[in-house]
Amino acid sequence: MGFIDDYKVEEKVVWAPQQGPQEMLVNCPITLVGYGGARGGGKTDGVLGKFAIVQEQMGEDFNAIFFRKELPQADDLIERAKQIYLPLRAHWQDQKKQFRFPGGGRLRFRPLANDDDAEKFQGQNLSHAAIEEAGNYANPNPIWKLFGALRGKGGGQVILTFNPGGVGHHWLKIMFIKPWPKGFKILQKELPTGRKFDYIYIPSRVHDNQILLAKDPGYIDRLHMVGSPELVRAWLEGDFEIHEGSYFPEFSSKHIVAPFNVPKHWPRYLGYDWGFHSPFAAVWGAVSSGKDDHGNEVPYPKGAIIIYRELWGKGINNVDQAEKIASLSLNEFPVCVADPSIFNNQGGPSINDQLNAVFAKYKHPGFKQADNDRISGWAQIRQRLVGNPPLLYIFASCPYLLETLPSLSIDKKKPEDADTTGPDHACDALRYLCKERLIDAAWEKPADTFNRGRVKLQAYVDMIRAASKRTSI
Ligand SMILES: Nc1ncnc2c1ncn2[C@@H]1O[C@H](COP(=O)(O)OP(=O)(O)O)[C@@H](O)[C@H]1O
Ligand SMILES: [Mg+2]
CATH class of the missing domain: 3.40.50.300 (P-loop containing nucleotide triphosphate hydrolases)
Structure with missing residues (x-):
């Protein structure tokens, strides 16, 4: 009896289907x-x-x-x-x-x-x-x-x-x-x-x-x-009946903030979507360092983008668009990203060349081509919106973006995307901007979720740093 058992080879199941x-x-x-x-x-x-x-x-x-x-x-x-x-x-x-x-x-x-x-x-x-x-x-x-x-x-x-x-x-x-x-x-x-x-x-x-x-x-x-x-x-x-709906229902009042003076040391970005018959839109964002210029904590987590300005218009020629954009962000030197189509030149100067000629006068940085991959761009916005705390805030003084972001709807033909037939220009500009400043994948919930010993130590270090900064002013 036991003879065969002794020689039995162990069989390991490598893969088996799950029921169903x-x-x-x-x-x-x-x-x-x-x-x-x-x-x-x-x-x-x-x-x-x-x-x-x-x-x-x-x-x-x-x-x-x-x-x-x-x-x-x-x-x-x-x-x-x-x-x-x-x-x-x-x-x-x-x-x-x-x-x-x-x-x-x-x-x-x-x-x-x-x-x-x-x-x-x-x-x-x-x-x-x-x-x-x-x-x-x-x-x-x-x-x-x-x-x-x-x-x-x-x-x-x-x-x-x-x-x-x-x-x-x-x-x-x-x-x-x-x-x-x-x-x-x-x-x-x-x-x-x-x-x-x-x-x-x-x-x-x-x-x-x-x-x-x-x-x-x-x-x-x-x-x-x-x-x-x-x-x-x-x-x-696994449902193929996709119902109509807002593309960003996660957007809520907690993302809208009263305007404040953006600390000087926060890096700045400008996202731009060209338009003439349909509107052009520009949005400016700054990335929080978690501190103001005096080293005091701010209620916006490190890495959060704060959209602090917008500009849009219809039927405005390229020179006027550029004049207005450049004069608004004078001395801010944002990283500028734009809808890649403005770089096409069919024979004559491209739209970007025309804008650049104006920017040069103002010493305003020129545009580089934004990453126009829509799905991954929208995902960047969504990740920032659903963060707890959120990693995207919009000044209450940006009505065009505030109106159009929540009204963006699902594209019924391709539901992973947003419908492009509505007023999506400010949203596109925001998408280019967010695609340029990717959310830090390693970002974790701040302090209170860490173990207590480390929080205390970190808080202590911050306190010392803050104190030493204050004395040096
Ligand atoms: N029968 C199975 N045995 C072991 N792991 C499984 C099995 N079925 C699924 N998984 C696990 O689930 C994960 C996700 O399944 P996957 O087949 O990639 O999903 P889908 O292709 O439907 O998105 C796999 O990477 C694997 O780790
Ligand atoms: Mg698969």
Whole structure:
């Protein structure tokens, strides 16, 4: 009896699906699977795990590709894949960006940006193709082209993973969610080629991923720093019905402050959004050091941006805009960032050249191109608004920004973004400014959350410093 037990080899489970949608995905043989919904629902892990299981069953017939729109986006994916596949004695070939499994199967990681990329794989006899973050595709054509790379005769499977909110929100919703919102039902689709195939929507919710919620209890809170509350709700529930709403409902009266003299040593920034028929807008911000010019504490945490001035106007020519901006911030020498489009020069001088000619007279710094990545820019504003205490304050003397920031609404076609049809000019200027002065990722709640011994010591050091400063005046 005991003989066999003595020789039993310890088997370690490297990966197992979680009950629910992940398990469904692993067992699902249907040609096209839309595995969509919550951010953090376990979709990516589900696909990687499925491939680990399927390659064992298929041996050298397993020939899969994991696509992302751009390959650098796959770095985290590859790291996670290594955690699962290397213990299975798979071999990672970095040059080829592929895993070779001991049974002879292979899994490659490839970019799929457009139709041309998809053409490269025609006739490749793939057993599986996974498209990560299909919501990043405004147009699904490159994905449909991949069907030409699948093994013939009903073999082969394409798996899309996606969240609500991206540029692909609309077509994903029409195809996967509209026909049967609860999912788990076999549907039929016809390709432009006339080929028909079965497909299914497997919905995913964040609570389907108990492993993540146990391991990272702050996960949901952190999502709130990235998306509007309505979008975060949709992300968590995997809900594609995004309701109308304010893009920045976090904005409240606690962000509005009475004007004060901005300490001279605080660094200054100017964000500018050009306009003529539609308004131009400029906003000035200063970054708190936590102290005033005499070393006294101020109620704005170190690193907070205080918007202390705004300027906007419609139908004003470039010279007049520049004159006004430069004369308002004389001797402030802000770091100036502007909407990148003003740097275009089609033959003649660019708008920026025209503004610069005026700025030179005032010895006002010139503009540099702002980072115009909208989603990450809005996230900077949101993170500053939801901070406790907030890290963004606006002088009550800036009515244009104060009116338009809270009225910015969600773009229904691309809910992770703000609607651009409203008066968003001051908000754009603010976004450029915040993108230039990124929130300190290491920022933590001040003093009272630290352990007491350290707080006391820090307070003591501050006191000594403050005292020594005072004597030197
Ligand atoms: N079956 C599983 N086994 C172990 N960890 C898991 C499993 N499913 C999910 N996870 C964990 O949850 C994290 C988030 O899941 P992920 O698949 O990246 O979510 P999604 O792609 O839906 O946003 C993973 O990085 C992994 O740490
Ligand atoms: Mg994922």
